[in-house]
Amino acid sequence: MSGSTSFQEDFRDVDNEGNNSSGCLDMSFETSGENFPLSPQPIRRKDTFRTEFLRLPAPKKLTFSPPYKRVRALRLFDSPLTPKTIIEKSSVPTTPLPRSRLFGDRPVAVPSAYAERIKPTANVNPFTPDAQLLSKKRSRSLRSLESPNLKITRVDLNDSDVSDYDIEQPTKRVALQESNIPRYHREFLEIELIGKGEFGSVFKCVNRLDGCVYAIKKSTKPVAGSVSEKTALNEVYAHAVLGKHQHVVRYYSAWAEDNHMIIQNEFCNGGSLADKIANEPLSAMELRRMLLHVAEGLNYIHSEELVHLDIKPGNIFISIEKKINTRTADATDDGFEDLDETQLYDEVVTYKIGDLGHVTSINNPQVEEGDCRYLPNEILHEDYTHLHKADVFAMGLTALECAGAGPLPKNGPKWHAIREGQIPPLSQKLTKDLLELIKSMIHPNPTQRPKASQILQHGALNPDCSKSKADLTRELSAEKLRNEMLVKQLKLAAMCMKSIQNTRIIGKQVNRSVSTTSF
Numbered sequence: 001m002s003g004s005t006s007f008q009e010d011f012r013d014v015d016n017e018g019n020n021s022s023g024c025l026d027m028s029f030e031t032s033g034e035n036f037p038l039s040p041q042p043i044r045r046k047d048t049f050r051t052e053f054l055r056l057p058a059p060k061k062l063t064f065s066p067p068y069k070r071v072r073a074l075r076l077f078d079s080p081l082t083p084k085t086i087i088e089k090s091s092v093p094t095t096p097l098p099r100s101r102l103f104g105d106r107p108v109a110v111p112s113a114y115a116e117r118i119k120p121t122a123n124v125n126p127f128t129p130d131a132q133l134l135s136k137k138r139s140r141s142l143r144s145l146e147s148p149n150l151k152i153t154r155v156d157l158n159d160s161d162v163s164d165y166d167i168e169q170p171t172k173r174v175a176l177q178e179s180n181i182p183r184y185h186r187e188f189l190e191i192e193l194i195g196k197g198e199f200g201s202v203f204k205c206v207n208r209l210d211g212c213v214y215a216i217k218k219s220t221k222p223v224a225g226s227v228s229e230k231t232a233l234n235e236v237y238a239h240a241v242l243g244k245h246q247h248v249v250r251y252y253s254a255w256a257e258d259n260h261m262i263i264q265n266e267f268c269n270g271g272s273l274a275d276k277i278a279n280e281p282l283s284a285m286e287l288r289r290m291l292l293h294v295a296e297g298l299n300y301i302h303s304e305e306l307v308h309l310d311i312k313p314g315n316i317f318i319s320i321e322k323k324i325n326t327r328t329a330d331a332t333d334d335g336f337e338d339l340d341e342t343q344l345y346d347e348v349v350t351y352k353i354g355d356l357g358h359v360t361s362i363n364n365p366q367v368e369e370g371d372c373r374y375l376p377n378e379i380l381h382e383d384y385t386h387l388h389k390a391d392v393f394a395m396g397l398t399a400l401e402c403a404g405a406g407p408l409p410k411n412g413p414k415w416h417a418i419r420e421g422q423i424p425p426l427s428q429k430l431t432k433d434l435l436e437l438i439k440s441m442i443h444p445n446p447t448q449r450p451k452a453s454q455i456l457q458h459g460a461l462n463p464d465c466s467k468s469k470a471d472l473t474r475e476l477s478a479e480k481l482r483n484e485m486l487v488k489q490l491k492l493a494a495m496c497m498k499s500i501q502n503t504r505i506i507g508k509q510v511n512r513s514v515s516t517t518s519f
């Protein structure tokens, strides 16, 4: 911040201990010692307040005795602090503070620890939009450094948004070893082991406090201080950024315990898609639903300029929710007991993308190849120009596996035949349009594969999209006619009910009058 206007704005937030109540200290106000009445010597340090801060008019000449009246005017009598201690408490390092877009445009968010010259104690999530923008700028700057146009280079590196601090600092600033917390048994009740992968074991647990069920993933080996630490943190970074979508497994928290990485996620009660298709393939309708949901999730991930890079049935999870079937419930006004579970509830199945261990940024890819059965050729050849299409390829193969093409080859001629666009034999017949869509998803040329957003619009997944306007208009007028007839029937039924009720009332009145007369 610079300039007195913004300084005064911040003044409102400063309490009588000299602390900024917003949690931020502004570092940029430089003072001229001549204006400071309490100091015998002109103060020229960067870390002192302006005279305006104490709201004292600038004296005409330097005075060595404290202006007690003015000090009293500061209303410090209920505080043990003197203006000097305020100044001392508020003093800041003489070196300029980091300017980072991650903390906003102003040189703010000064953790008090930093002010005390302790190293920063929070990681920088490389997948947040701000960090991605930074890495984009950084790579642009580095590119321009390599270019002969030095003039542009200088402009880029002096860009106020990209400081030396930003460029030099690694994203990982907190060592897992230093942040071990014994939370697992204290906060969670372990129910059962629900899955095991290359990275870790996943347990179904109940949180002792909120009583809800979670999936807790623990790394098999201690990762803190090992080469796997970066990979473990990668999954946490990705989850933290991508945890807000219906078709991505929700993330709650992560911590290190006994040097193992632990991630608390949403529990998907339907298990993995791999488990579901282990015995029988998906029906055509279920296959469409799965493709729609996974495409929604991928579209979201790609819109955040990230890619998953390990899409496969083992990393797609199923959530099954029971919702009251309002149609059945309405039709039977008093007879819930007469209905069995299947009539009373609808099961809502949602497919969610999980296991974000391989997620990377499209702009600054750090590719760690996923399962080779779902890997497209271009990734094997380290061509990362169409990374989001690698996810589409893996999704196409996942669909084929769900249609009965599994188990998929890990290598050999069959592996290559698929990468040449050949569809392996399926155990069920798919409609032509659905097969065409899946075929386009595994096209050898990534540019020919549809984007996730295009898959969502495809007629094979939305039967209504393939209908012509005339067809839709015809269907609409037929529905309107049906609706009108139903309204008429409803009115007639209501009239009948009313007349029956009236007859009953009259009958009761007659009975009552009879009994009165007899009495």
Ligand SMILES: Nc1ncnc2c1ncn2[C@@H]1O[C@H](COP(=O)(O)OP(=O)(O)OP(=O)(O)O)[C@@H](O)[C@H]1O
Binding pocket: 194, 195, 196, 197, 198, 199, 200, 201, 202, 215, 217, 249, 265, 266, 267, 268, 269, 271, 272, 314, 315, 317, 354, 355, 357
């Ligand atoms: N949120 C969840 N809800 C239910 N089950 C889950 C959940 N997360 C994981 N699982 C189960 O645990 C298994 C392993 O999980 P996950 O894929 O996250 O681990 P991994 O070690 O990263 O696996 P990989 O070998 O693919 O790297 C899954 O296949 C699934 O059966």
Ligand SMILES: [Mg+2]
Binding pocket: 197, 314, 315, 355
């Ligand atoms: Mg997995």
